Each structure stands twice: as structure tokens, then as C-alpha cells.
Amino acid sequence: MKVAVLVFPGSNCDQDMLGAWQLMPEVDCQYVFHSESSLEGFDVVAVPGGFSYGDYLRCGAIARFSPVMKALQEFAESGKPVIGVCNGFQILLEAGLLEGALLRNEGLSFICRPEKLRVANNHSMFTSAYSENQVLEIPIAHGEGNYYCDAETYARLKSNGQILFEYENNPNGSFMNIAGICNSKGNVLGMMPHPERVVESLLGGTDGLPLFHTILNFCQHKTA
């Protein structure tokens, strides 16, 4: 299985994302530079965290114009899995692949710490290895992770089961404790917490690992 990790100028969780995928021997994970225009041959695309274009103008607002983003739109439409973490989530929102927006944290400070998340929907290609309402510990590290959407959008996200993760103790003011959502088709995930940081017990936890395994299983099941 081939996984692309997109690299924008200013991405800084690209190595971490690559490292998480590479823990699974079946995965061939590669960096794809923002100037590339094709994602052909890849089964999964991961948009890593960081500060693409220095977060200038607005988080993710410049990255969405990179050549690779056109290819990503097509890739997402084809139904293959896309995961955006932190700045990756911000980019997916700016690109219109997900709904809503991310505002500055309530309190206006950057926050880095382990955070408790509840799996709000385990019937997705990203979360089926978790049990419903399972509480995970996954770190956050962001200054602009305060998720916002209007009531109508929220009602739709909720009824479609697009809200995958909710904070147990809302750290940043996110609307209805939302930590991670997917698109209506269910193949594009965006989340502020960093699952790629909790895949090794040496580094303090493995709660993120099932997410990567679930995506792998989904892809293998599909090809089989």
C-alpha cells in the first residue's frame, strides 16, 4: 500500500507522519512535495501538521493554492482515504474538502499537552478499530484549533455521523467539543489532535496506532 505525505514549505510534522506509517511493514510511505501535480499510484494521502507558509494570511490559506492540491481534490473525490492533522486539517478546510473553520484558541495561547478524546462515531474507515465512546489520550499542539461551524452545518454533521472525535475537556473553545470530523462521503478526515505522536509506548502512548491500522485494513480489504 502506498501512502503520500504532502510536504508544504513550513510543514514540520511530515517526518512524524511518515514515521507513524512506516511502523507498518506493508506500507510504502513517501513524501510528495507541494509542487507535484499528481498523486497517481497512491492509496492514502496524509496532510501533516506544521506551519505551512508560516501560517501567514491565515492557517492553510496559502497552501490550498499549491499545485498538489488540485490532485488532492481529485484523489478525495475518488473515495480514497485522506487524513489531515492539525495544519493538515486547516488546509483541508481552506480547500473546501471539509466543512467549518478553525479559529484561534479560546485564551489565545498555543497549547501543547495530552488531551482526552472520545470516539463519537466508530463506524468510519478511520475509527472502526475503536469502540464507540472509547476515551483516547492523544496530544494537541496548536494555536488555532477552535473548531467552528453554524448550527445548520452542525446538525448535518451530527446526523450524518461526521463527527468522529470530541474533546472530553474542551481545551480551545471548539463548538460542541469537536476535535475531528469527516466529509459526507466519509473518506476525508480532519482532526486537530496528533495521532502520529502516540504510536510508540516509548513516547508515552499508542492510542493513535489503531487509526493507522484501520486505514490500512480498509485499503487492503478494498483491493482484495
Place this chain on the structure above:
Amino acid sequence: MYPNPQQIKDQKIYSRMGVSDGEFEKITEHLGGRLPNYTELGIFSVMWSEHCSYKNTKPQLRKFPTKSPKVLQGPGEGAGVIDIGDGLAVVFKIESHNHPSAVEPFQGAATGVGGIIRDVFSMGARPVACLNSLRFGELNNERNRYLFEKVVKGISAYGNSVGVPTVGGEIYFDDCYNGNPLVNAMCVGLLKHEDLQKGVAGGIGNSVLYVGSSTGRDGIHGATFASENLSEESESKRPSVQVGDPFMEKLLIEACLEAIQHPKIIGIQDMGAAGLSCSSAEMAAKGGVGIELNLDLVPQREKNMSAYEMMLSESQERMLLVVEKGYEAEVADIFKKWDLYAVNVGTVISEPILRVKHKGIIEAEMPVQALTEEAPVYYRNSAEPVYFQEGMKRAAFVGAEIKEQAEQKYQNNWIDILKGLLATSSIASKRRVFQQYDYMVQTNTVAGPEKSDAAILRIRGTQKALAMTVDCNSRYVYLNPEKGGALCMAEASRNIIASGAQPIGVTDGLNFGSPENPEIFWQIEKSVDGIVAACKAFDIPVIGGNVSLYNERSSMGAVFPTPIIGMVGLIDNPDHITTQMVKHAGDSLILIGGNEQAAFGGSELQKMLFGSVYGDCPGIDLEEAAQLNVRMLEAIQQGLVRSAHDVSEGGLAVCLAEKLFGTGLGAKVSYQAEDPINWLFAEGGHRWVLSTAEPDKVLTLFGAHASLIGEVLADANLDLWGENLPVASAEQIWAHALDHSVDVAN
């Protein structure tokens, strides 16, 4: 526009740039009797500032032991380098950004981080961690709260964006830092031996490549500004503060680490203090060659910049490379891929001079040796201060006076004293600060802030890990600089050892007042002597560092002498990684090291009871400490130690409380102390508390240097001879004290 050479001489314009009469004469001699023009004078003044030349401290710095079989690069390059096996080396250095942070705390601190990161990747290393050591005046003052909050925001904004985790640090508050905060940043990097770079020019006719950001008018004379006392007029020096762009730095890291793989790169150096002047002069001097620069080619972000401005600008995120002739375009392409400037701005020449051309005119022509190695060196006068002599006289009374106050104010209730100490700004949790730093990015952080005595990072692809810490108790150093300097080293070594690592090297950040004051110079001399003695006793080399002098406000005097020790250690086996918190109920608590040297001079309890410190600082037996370090590491490597935490500020009681936080466990102290206040709260000596399931083995290993003091309880109480402190309430005080000091006051 600028004064001509004769006017500079007649009107003593050089004195405005911090150049003395004697130095001006020397400059003229170096130029073969010719008077310097304004641009040349500017370049000399920054190159001869303390910040670039160490002219006041060179004879002191020469005392440090700098060699060991593992040292691949000692002081003199961007950062020191130590072999760690597996073909890898660790690179690290600490640097100050005190003066800029005093007038523009956000940018001052941010660019301090940027500068030290560049020093590390200019060696060819990937930066893997940052630490910082901060000092402010007390938080009951609005200006101090502002400086504190903005410095932290600046470090957070830069470090997080550039993608280097900020894994550790220390923060202290004392009114000696009013108006003159200290902001020292340390960076640690990793490289493969074959990638080691040096800041050297060579090969006549080779090209000098300018890469990174464009040059603006920011930071002009920053190095000079950093080498004079702060005053009310310092506010007008705000244009001397550089402005940072972490996004450019991130691109520059990636581009430089890619570029060093190109075989035709001769040398690479950061444009830090004194920008283009310092990087070109130092690279030429180290190579025994000269450099000719054509400033017309320098990328400029502002119009009509003069040669003087361009040579003195400290615009950030720039590097200078020397590249073999004919390969400029290949190297430039790597930088262009990352949207960075890469411009051929000069040539290596055989004559050992720095020649600067601008608009067809030679604007400066100076011998490079005169700018670098031949900078003046001063042997300052030293005098034992009166405060020190008086402190020594009062030292004998410190203990009795503590007892008296503890009785009066706390009726000797040690639980209340402990609660008081946990709320002091020195001891309170720094969570408010470190959770604004991304301490996990790069996913190597095994132990971040407040987990182990040192931050611990695994090294991918190996079984190894690095431990790192920054330490300085400036109260001790103030009371007794020589002993205090040794105590700082000893504490750093305890922290590294407690994490399970062997200390391998030190970088020192020396922060003092004006060396022209003999009493301050005495502090410098003595504290260096103390550090040197400890380095020798522990067999740890100093591989680089930084000196920041003139940390004074004219109206308020000098800061406490603050020689910060940045220490790095190596762990060979992940099983040896050790954290501070107790793990299992029923484990024994053992105190390692004796109380004989413990005392209250400069202690947290003295500060809490009296509002200031006086007397003599606690003592330490360095030979014994060195042996305990060896023994403690053995105990950890034999698997006997489940947790370890060193005894520092607040003494044994605070150490015990900190070992319990977040564990859900408690501790019962059963050791019968003759003098409980002294046993619980005195500081000094070389002590740790460890928890173990095999107390007999530990006691045998340490002999007379260990004592069983109690055990870990399943019940979350700290039980001191029958008096109980619920851990939750202690933790509540400790965790929120800093928020309380800042937010409530605001």
C-alpha cells in the same frame, strides 16, 4: 551624509559606537596609520564588542577544560560537537538574547531562538531540541509580568513554527532582574560525522554565496547594543532589535541540510551578531585568506541602503557559504527550490583583508586578523565585594535565624512551610509556560518538561537517547560565586544522571554585569573557577558557550551573576531511561548523599521567610559528588532505580512532594531526623531521592552515602511523621501558583 574620518576623530564619534580612545588608536594602527571611515569604524566597533570578541572574558574562558577523546569540535565554531558513536555526533550551544528582550521581549526572545538554531544547523546538524533559561523580576510588578508573558510568547511563536521541540528549561524570578531580564536559549542537534561543516573560507577565487532572507535595516549595531549597560535611553535602541521569521528559518534549515550534501561546499556560517561583517571576517580569518564583497549584489528589502547599514544589519535567517568556483549555480538551485535567495556576493582572495565594494567604490578595506584574533583583550581588575565579606560574617547565624523565623511565622509547622514553598514562583509548576511550547514535534521526546530531571530524546535508528538540562541557581552564585558556580555544575550533573544518562559535555551561558566594575569582574572570575573545578572533578568538557555582560540598569545595579550550565548526557540503553515520579506502592524511598553540607544561605526557605538571601551558599564536596554520580548511574544501569529526583530548591521536602504529583500515590517518611526543619528544607550537598523495590541492594551499593527514609504509599498522602498533607491539595497549590501570580495581578 556620514561624518568623514577627520570628523570621526576630532568629534570622537567613535565613542558613540562604544569604541574607546585607546581602541580608536589601535584601529588606526591596524589600518597602517590611516583613519577609519564611518563604515570601517562601524565594522570594527561590532567586531570588537564583547559580544563578538569576548575581549573582557577571553582569559577567563581559557580556563575551561575543552577536550575529551569524544570532542570533535570545541569552542570557536557555531557550536561544539561531541561523538556519540554509531557514526553520529551531538551538537549544542547556548546563547543569550538579554538586551533585545529587555526592550522588545517578543522579538528579542524569538530571534534568540532563531539565532541559536542557526548556529547548530550551520554545523551540518539537524536541530532536534531547544531549551531555555529565563530570569525576570518578581511578578508583583506589571512590567515584569509583561516581559515574562511576551518572552514566553516569542519563544513559543518561533520554536513551534520552526518545528524544533522546546523540551525543557528553567525560570526564576528575582528583583535583581528588574528591567534586565535574562533570556538564554540552547539548541541541540544531531549530525552524521561526514556531514560536519565549519565556518571557514578557502581556495582563492572561490565564491561567497549569500543565502536566506534579504537584508534590511533591522538590528543595526545589535552586538554593540548588547555590550553596554541598559538605561532609560535603551528604549530608543528598539530599532537595534531584529525581527524574526520562523517560516524563513524552517526553509533555511531544510535547504542548508540539503546543500551540505553537495561536495563543493567549503564552509558555511550563520550571519548572527554583526551579520555580514562577522561572518565574512571570521570565515576569512579561519581560512587564512581574505574576502572581497560586492554589496550591490546583496538582496535588499529596503531602498538606498548604505554599505554601513548592510554590513551592520542583523537581519535574521541569513547564512554565508563559500562554494568552489563553477558550482555556484548548482548550490543556488537547492536554495531556489525552497524559495530562498542564493546570490554570489563575493570572492575569496589571497590578501588577508576584508574588502567591501559598493556602487563601484571601495567602502572598507581592513585586515581580517585585526577584526578577529587581534581584537583587544582586557585583563580587568578584580576586587572582593563588601557584600561578600559581610555575607561570610553573617553565615554562621543563618541557621539560627531561619529557625527563629520558622517558629515565629509558621510555629515550626512543616506542612505549612512546605505548602508555602510549593507556591513560590521558583518551585511552582511551570506548566503555564511549557504547554505553550510544542515539546513533542519530531516525535522523539521520551520525557518532556517536569517528567524527568532532564529532558530525554530518543535517537531514531539507534538504541540511544540524549538527556539535556539547563541549570543555574544565581542566588548561590551571588552569595559565593566560586562555590555557587560549582553547585550549578553539580546540579546539572545530578539532573543528567537522574535521567539515566552519562554527562558528556557542557555549554555555558555566562550572564553578568559590567566587567569594568572590579566587584563584578571578581564574580566572573570566581564563578568560572567554580565551574572549572566541577568540570575537572566530573570530567566533563565545556564545548562552547556565550558571554553576556553589562546586564545592569544604571539605576538598579547588576543582575545576580548567572552562569547557566547547559549539559547533555548520553543513554546507551532505553531500559536506563529514568523519570522522577514514584511508580509503585510499597517501594522504598532512599536518600542518596549526605546532609552535612546542607544549609539555608540562598535557600528558597530563606527567601520566603526574609524576602531576600544572605550569608554563604550551601557547600559541596566535589570529589564525593563525582563518586556519587558514578555510583548512581551504576544503580540505574543495574535496574535498581524505579524513579529518581535530585534535591534542589526547597530541599528534601519539595523533592518528595514533586515525586508524588500526578501519580495517585503517597509517601510516608519514617527516618528520625534530629532537626526536622533542617532535614526537610536545607539545600546543598549532592543529593537525590530514589524509589526502589530492592532497598538492600541500593543501601549496600552506596554504603554510608544512602539512608532509607520511608516508603511509597498507596494512599495519596505525604505523611511526615504522622502529620499529613494530601497530595492533591499540595499539587493544586503547586500547579496553579504561577497562574495565580500572573492572572490575579493582571
